[in-house]
Amino acid sequence: MISTILLFREALYGALVIALACSVLGVYVVLRRIVFVGAAIAQLSSAGIALALFLGGMGVSAGLVGHPTVFALAFGLAGAMFFGLGGGQRAGVPPDATIGVAYAAAAAAGVLLIAKAKGGEAHDIFLQGNILGITRADTLVLLAVSVPVLLVHVLFYKEFLFVSFDREMARTMGYRVTFWNLFLYFTLGLVIAFAMQFAGVILVFNFLVLPAVTGLLLASSMAGIFTVAVLSAVLAAGVGFSLSVPFDLPSGPAIIAASAVLALVAWPARLLQRR
């Protein structure tokens, strides 16, 4: 069993990097009640990949097929900035409805573009993610994105926390609330756009939500939530991945199942803690 897992160790390393980065950002996503923003940004990134493949197939630019990352990044960041600015609130559309529209439209666009792309279903893997396909180079790319983002979050923890917790007070104290808000969404868009290409929409969504929920259930301080979220994400990635290989299960859903088990165990633990 161990030798089989070692065979895919590069994929495991990649999954652990994604788990680490997404679980840290997920604490803000859950506490700010914007969980579906994560799913919508991931879906927009996947639509970007689909567009790159479609255009590549049309011969508009053959080079794009090899570099869908640029499109994933552009679409993901554009979505993050849009949601960071309040979405369609100015037009009177509630924020959750805007997120729903973006998610549905991006999902449909992705499927339709892939259906008509050269190579068709063979490209589905770009939308669904293929965690086992992660190579050492991919892991290095993920590290190159995740490490600076996490560093930013360590350095500007105070600012991100303040504008998330009480933006009115922050504004009164001279904080550029819109800037800090957009900066937070930018880091979110960046991590999701890269992670989504390897892990797929659902696994990224899982890492953004479930570990933070587990942290919220088990910890009673911000430091505690971050710690539990990271540990549970890494544990779920390690256990889910390690069990999926010998049992011939899809790795993504196995990791999600492990995350769900941890959250479900945390639930009664929280209830016992409150007694």
Add this chain to the structure above:
Amino acid sequence: MTALITFDHATLGYGRRVVLSDISFDIPAGDFLGLVGPNGAGKTTILRAILGSLVPLRGTVTKAEGLRFGYVPQRDSVDYNFPLKVLDVVMMGRYDRIGLMRRPSRDDRERACAALEHVGIVNLAEQPLRALSGGQKQRALIARALVGEPNVLVLDEPTNGMDLVSTTQILGLVRELHERDNLTVLMVSHALNEVANYVQRIALVVERGFRIGRVGEIMTEETLTQMYGIPVDVDEMHGHRIVVARRGADLGAHAHD
């Protein structure tokens, strides 16, 4: 007395929509001003102009150099989902002094404890903010405003949703801060009866109307009847002024909210 804030023929509004026209008044150092009026009349608009987040459409709003506000937002605007200790929340009032990429120091922590002591809840410093009662939360938010060593304490509807006991305690605390520390206080509220018995001056904002003066000047039947547009009685009980709309008055055209 030195004016900390001066409205000079200021017209306030959003885009083309004018909320208040041509208002002029000062807030001098040491003032205790109640900004009172029904919801939607323009209290928040004036507050935004004072805090600097709204530029007047015409006229000017000037502030004394180096003026620092200690802002206490409405309790519901704070997100209690965040698992923050009371002390951590109070320390946020020093974030701008701490600066970017730096963590609160021992001195910041001591000042936050002193602010909590000042409002009488230092024993709750290590408690989660969300576990506190409404009155205790309000005290924590006042401590956060005080820890930044402000020149003006600004409270936005500090007694909203509170019971009689908590309301009395919070208003008593604010008056104590004003008297003990000679702190300039601006209190925004829709509850005229509550505010009138604590502040020195009242700025009354009604739809398209604005009047400012000492409590005795504003709290008269003539002024209030004229401002609200309905017959109003002002009585006194044990030294407290009480305002009531006369029974049978036509409220239909003046219903708020």
